[in-house]
Amino acid sequence: MSGGWNTIESDAGVFTHLIESLGTKNVQFDELISLDPDALRELGAFGVVFLFKYPTDEKTSPTPRDGEFDYEAVDSQDDDRKVWFAAQTIQNACGTQALLSVLLNQTVDENEENPVNLGITLTEFKDFTSAFPADLRGEALSNSDAIRETHNSFARSSPFASDESRVAGADDDVYHFIAYTSIHDTLYELDGLQPAPIRHGDVGACPREVFADAVVPVLQSRISRYPATEIRFNLLALCPDLRTRAREIGDSEMLEKEERKRREWAWENALRRHNFVGFIGELMKGVTRSKLQDGTYDKWIEGAKETTSKRVQERQRKGHAADEMDMS
Amino acid sequence: MASSPLITFKAGRCDQTGRSVKPAPTPGYVYLYLEDDLLHFCWRPRSSPSTEPEIDLIMFPGDGTFQPLLKEQGAEHLHSPTTGRIYILAFSSSGQKHYFWMQSKSQHKEGSLSWFSQRDQRIGQIVDSLLQGDDVDIEQEIEDLRNGGGDGDGDGDEMDVDHTDSGRRQSQTGGAGAGATGGDPRDEGESSREGGADGGRAPQDATTSAAVQNFLNSIGGSSRQNPNVEKPFTTLPDLLSSASTIPYLATATSTQIDQLCSFLPPELFTAETGTAATSPSELSTEQKKSILGRVLRSPQLTQSLASLTSALHDGGLPMIGEALGLKVRDGGHVHGGVMPLGGSRAVEGFVDGVKKTVEEEEKKQSP
Numbered sequence: 001m002s003g004g005w006n007t008i009e010s011d012a013g014v015f016t017h018l019i020e021s022l023g024t025k026n027v028q029f030d031e032l033i034s035l036d037p038d039a040l041r042e043l044g045a046f047g048v049v050f051l052f053k054y055p056t057d058e059k060t061s062p063t064p065r066d067g068e069f070d071y072e073a074v075d076s077q078d079d080d081r082k083v084w085f086a087a088q089t090i091q092n093a094c095g096t097q098a099l100l101s102v103l104l105n106q107t108v109d110e111n112e113e114n115p116v117n118l119g120i121t122l123t124e125f126k127d128f129t130s131a132f133p134a135d136l137r138g139e140a141l142s143n144s145d146a147i148r149e150t151h152n153s154f155a156r157s158s159p160f161a162s163d164e165s166r167v168a169g170a171d172d173d174v175y176h177f178i179a180y181t182s183i184h185d186t187l188y189e190l191d192g193l194q195p196a197p198i199r200h201g202d203v204g205a206c207p208r209e210v211f212a213d214a215v216v217p218v219l220q221s222r223i224s225r226y227p228a229t230e231i232r233f234n235l236l237a238l239c240p241d242l243r244t245r246a247r248e249i250g251d252s253e254m255l256e257k258e259e260r261k262r263r264e265w266a267w268e269n270a271l272r273r274h275n276f277v278g279f280i281g282e283l284m285k286g287v288t289r290s291k292l293q294d295g296t297y298d299k300w301i302e303g304a305k306e307t308t309s310k311r312v313q314e315r316q317r318k319g320h321a322a323d324e325m326d327m328s
Numbered sequence: 329m330a331s332s333p334l335i336t337f338k339a340g341r342c343d344q345t346g347r348s349v350k351p352a353p354t355p356g357y358v359y360l361y362l363e364d365d366l367l368h369f370c371w372r373p374r375s376s377p378s379t380e381p382e383i384d385l386i387m388f389p390g391d392g393t394f395q396p397l398l399k400e401q402g403a404e405h406l407h408s409p410t411t412g413r414i415y416i417l418a419f420s421s422s423g424q425k426h427y428f429w430m431q432s433k434s435q436h437k438e439g440s441l442s443w444f445s446q447r448d449q450r451i452g453q454i455v456d457s458l459l460q461g462d463d464v465d466i467e468q469e470i471e472d473l474r475n476g477g478g479d480g481d482g483d484g485d486e487m488d489v490d491h492t493d494s495g496r497r498q499s500q501t502g503g504a505g506a507g508a509t510g511g512d513p514r515d516e517g518e519s520s521r522e523g524g525a526d527g528g529r530a531p532q533d534a535t536t537s538a539a540v541q542n543f544l545n546s547i548g549g550s551s552r553q554n555p556n557v558e559k560p561f562t563t564l565p566d567l568l569s570s571a572s573t574i575p576y577l578a579t580a581t582s583t584q585i586d587q588l589c590s591f592l593p594p595e596l597f598t599a600e601t602g603t604a605a606t607s608p609s610e611l612s613t614e615q616k617k618s619i620l621g622r623v624l625r626s627p628q629l630t631q632s633l634a635s636l637t638s639a640l641h642d643g644g645l646p647m648i649g650e651a652l653g654l655k656v657r658d659g660g661h662v663h664g665g666v667m668p669l670g671g672s673r674a675v676e677g678f679v680d681g682v683k684k685t686v687e688e689e690e691k692k693q694s695p
Contacts, residue, residue: 267596267622279629281682284568291572305566
């Protein structure tokens with residue numbers, strides 16, 4: 001039994017910091033707002049992590065809805081054939097698992113100027129698990145202290161373990177991360193809840209250069225399976241470090257934009273990891289004091305009560321249980 | 329443990345200090361098993377496997393008794409003199425006593441917390457018989473218990489068991505362990521968890537707060553008996569929405585601003601200006617206000633406010649009140665009791681505690 005994995009947010013800043021903390025260099029994540037092949041191509045994306053609402057009513061079937069299971073690729077020891085695929089053993093680790101599925105399948109091209117550099121932790125992990133079957137790889141991932149600790153450092157900071165897990169449970173239980181990337185010039189979908197990698201299109205039909213054009217129709221087909229009201233998904237692209245690119249092509253405007261993005265990520269990550277209890281106590285006292293001074297204390301409390309009860313009613317109308325009212 | 333338990337039921341330990349006995353909130357199981365012809369009397373928290381009891385006593389036949397703590401012996405309805413159902417495990421050889429409290433939901437029609445139902449009594453009798461070395465037909469006894477405590481007087485026990493069990497199994501914590509026989513703990517009023525929005529929690533989340541919540545619901549004040557009709561108060565995200573906090577920020581003094589900033593990670597102040605060398609004290613009040621404004625509008629703060637609200641709901645008020653130095657009434661406990669307030673009343677207690685603290689601070693400052 002391994003230690004606990006907390007849930008982390010699907011956010012380019014979190015994911016980028018996560019892989020950088022693991023020692024990976026020259027790559028980053030970037031958020032995609034629309035399913036646009038041009039945007040993906042522009043980023044030079046070589047993989048995507050797709051977060052979506054998990055259809056709990058969808059039955060598992062011997063064949064995937066789209067594409068084909070490629071069982072051979074998992075066990076193959078042939079360097080031109082094998083795919084790093086791990087069965088998901090821990091729900092909360094699925095974000096990390098999806099990003100590793102993209103990252104660990106990137107072959108390093110020595111001729112590239114800034115090739116993907118996995119770093120020691122991930123290189124060792126990849127070597128260690130390369131001969132394992134999929135379920136053992138999943139176990140190995142769950143049991144990797146280095147990866148778990150990095151992953152957990154991004155979980156929301158809270159001194160109250162139980163509410164942490166409850167917030168996570170309510171938010172994330174029905175969400176799932178999967179990865180798509182080009183491996184040996186072939187488009188694969190890597191979903192730890194499936195028995196094998198899913199191959200889309202023919203072997204060799206998807207070199208990295210056409211990844212953007214190949215993956216978008218596959219994603220569109222997937223999204224179209226859900227009712228229009230259910231489309232809550234998030235798409236993160238794994239691409240070369242955009243600051244390096246900007247420097248190379250001498251685009252100072254792009255460089256400034258990317259540097260600003262990094263500052264914002266650092267800011268948000270600092271807040272994500274912060275324990276706000278002391279701040280909330282101080283803020284609560286301050287607001288209470290000012291409301292008492294200008295005589296609007298009762299009005300403030302009543303207003304908040306009204307907002308709460310309105311929301312409770314709203315939820316009840318939508319069929320949520322009344323006891324969920326303490327969630328924001 | 330070589331063999332599966334003879335009987336397992338939901339019960340908590342009690343801490344003894346001198347002559348005072350205090351129920352510990354940890355959800356647990358009492359269970360008995362035989363190994364090498366020796367009878368073990370064990371207790372474990374529900375989060376532990378049955379192989380890791382916290383209390384493991386080897387019982388020699390006839391040395392121990394297991395009796396309910398009663399207000400009045402031989403009364404028609406057996407009641408405990410306390411607000412919970414306590415059983416005493418007493419050793420005749422040493423005079424040593426261990427106290428346990430039943431954590432299953434009260435089967436009383438009005439939810440009386442001190443009333444020993446037929447089933448409660450029967451569980452006690454089975455345990456006591458086992459301690460005497462009597463040959464108990466456990467399987468038959470358990471069957472009787474499942475069928476409504478063997479009382480047959482139609483007082484509604486049976487209905488209660490069925491009813492409370494429905495649809496709650498997914499939030500079961502622990503379990504009696506593989507191969508456990510008898511006294512299926514799931515039949516013991518799982519609805520005791522029905523309080524603070526606890527449904528659907530994953531098994532591994534049985535933590536202190538959940539324990540406190542169970543404790544509250546099991547033996548807490550009567551006002552918590554039906555949390556679903558509890559009058560909602562409000563939540564911290566609603567109280568401290570940016571509509572309330574941003575105007576406060578505008579009027580706050582520089583001392584107040586600095587005080588707030590001291591509770592934030594220092595990286596925020598360096599990241600803002602982009603120069604690593606800047607320390608918060610070198611920023612102007614306006615710059616600090618702008619940073620605070622971003623924090624007050626951030627989703628991360630809203631999430632923390634929601635977490636803190638949940639923690640209050642789950643019995644965290646005494647701990648939070650103390651950590652923040654608040655003058656919380658009765659220390660955040662149920663008036664006259666030792667249980668933390670739960671649900672909306674805890675949020676109300678928190679809000680009132682802040683008000684009282686602020687009022688006292690103001691009094692001290694104005695002569």
